[in-house]
Amino acid sequence: MEIALKRSIQISNPGFTLGVEFDSLAIRAARLFSDGRGGFSISGLDEFRGDLSDDDAIIEGLRKLNTRLGVGARESVVSCVTGKQVYATQIPFRKLGSEELEQALRLELRKTVHFEIATSALDYEVLPDDQGNDSGSCQLMVALAANSVLTRQMQVLERAGLKAATVDVLPISIANAIWSWRQGQESDAPAVALHIGPQVSTIVIDGEFSPFFNRSIYFAAEEVFGEQLSASDKAKRLQSLADEVTRSLSFYEKNALGTGFQEILLLGDYLSSPTLTDALRRQTGLMTSRMDLAAKLGSGLTAEPGKFDLALALALRGNL
Numbered sequence: 001m002e003i004a005l006k007r008s009i010q011i012s013n014p015g016f017t018l019g020v021e022f023d024s025l026a027i028r029a030a031r032l033f034s035d036g037r038g039g040f041s042i043s044g045l046d047e048f049r050g051d052l053s054d055d056d057a058i059i060e061g062l063r064k065l066n067t068r069l070g071v072g073a074r075e076s077v078v079s080c081v082t083g084k085q086v087y088a089t090q091i092p093f094r095k096l097g098s099e100e101l102e103q104a105l106r107l108e109l110r111k112t113v114h115f116e117i118a119t120s121a122l123d124y125e126v127l128p129d130d131q132g133n134d135s136g137s138c139q140l141m142v143a144l145a146a147n148s149v150l151t152r153q154m155q156v157l158e159r160a161g162l163k164a165a166t167v168d169v170l171p172i173s174i175a176n177a178i179w180s181w182r183q184g185q186e187s188d189a190p191a192v193a194l195h196i197g198p199q200v201s202t203i204v205i206d207g208e209f210s211p212f213f214n215r216s217i218y219f220a221a222e223e224v225f226g227e228q229l230s231a232s233d234k235a236k237r238l239q240s241l242a243d244e245v246t247r248s249l250s251f252y253e254k255n256a257l258g259t260g261f262q263e264i265l266l267l268g269d270y271l272s273s274p275t276l277t278d279a280l281r282r283q284t285g286l287m288t289s290r291m292d293l294a295a296k297l298g299s300g301l302t303a304e305p306g307k308f309d310l311a312l313a314l315a316l317r318g319n320l
Helices: 055-069 098-109 147-159 170-182 231-254 274-284 309-318
Strands: 015-022 026-034 040-049 076-081 086-094 120-126 137-146 163-169 191-196 200-207 210-218 263-268 287-290
Touching: 015 055, 015 309, 026 055, 026 309, 040 055, 040 309, 055 147, 076 147, 076 170, 076 309, 086 098, 086 163, 086 170, 086 210, 098 120, 098 137, 120 147, 137 147, 137 163, 147 163, 163 170, 163 309, 170 191, 170 200, 170 210, 170 263, 170 309, 200 231, 210 231, 231 274, 263 274, 263 309, 274 287
Parallel strands: 015 076, 076 163, 191 263, 263 287
Antiparallel strands: 015 026, 026 040, 086 137, 120 137, 191 200, 200 210
16 A cells, blocks of 8 residues: 655656545546646546445446446556545654664554554655754654455455556545645645545645644435435534534644634535535534536546545546
8 A cells, every 4th residue: 555745746657547436325436647747637537326335336336437438457546445444644753764663653553543553554654844853753644554445445446457556545535635636835724625425524634834634524424415314303413514523623723733724625425515515614614615626637527526536636646
């Protein structure tokens, strides 16, 4: 497993790359072509929806998308994993050699990670020191995922005829979507993104001068925006989501990680609901907007804002 440097999405290798992400309801894919000289184009965006609660259904959906997008057998594919056995963080850590650092890092993570470290894949990146700090510590971006989660993801992709080049973790993929959105523009204010999934939403906060933060919020969007719940129950659950987002923002501010939030960028599914945006605006006092990487990157393809942004960020990741 590899992770990408935050704030550093740069396309360099020539050829096609497919970014693909899926959950129990949909598979979303973005296909990019890079000329290897810094230029690229979005050649396709597509979605397959249905009951994707088992691997066979996901594989069939991936195969259909492959055919519709014209994906070649040798194209690089980048995807991401999420769930209870996935972890991402930014932490200060003492400077050590690479072999000693990984061992010490695994020991440290045992204090906070609730799943087995020994049977998990660990990746980390030493972040650039913009302050010229000469101390014996550094800032690390860390990604951790259980081997069983990664193996399942790789097998699903391979059985669908896709060449899995990289598997990232969802929170860092969202952070990379933020930096793709900002396109290298500096800002004193940290950016806030909220990814809405069928059962779990993920808030990510990251900034040029403030650290990466992420948190999973259990919010059954599939039920809230379906037909099962009454209007009052939907309102209560939306309020609960907005409360948890507000708590995350307050935690970030109170721990002196950063302040000055300007808006909440939305990506994922169910983003067209005015009740969602109204609840977030009312509770947080921040404006909300749907991320639209396709338009920001100059694509002429029609894409629903927020829906393909994660897949696009993954495809960009594949061209590093």
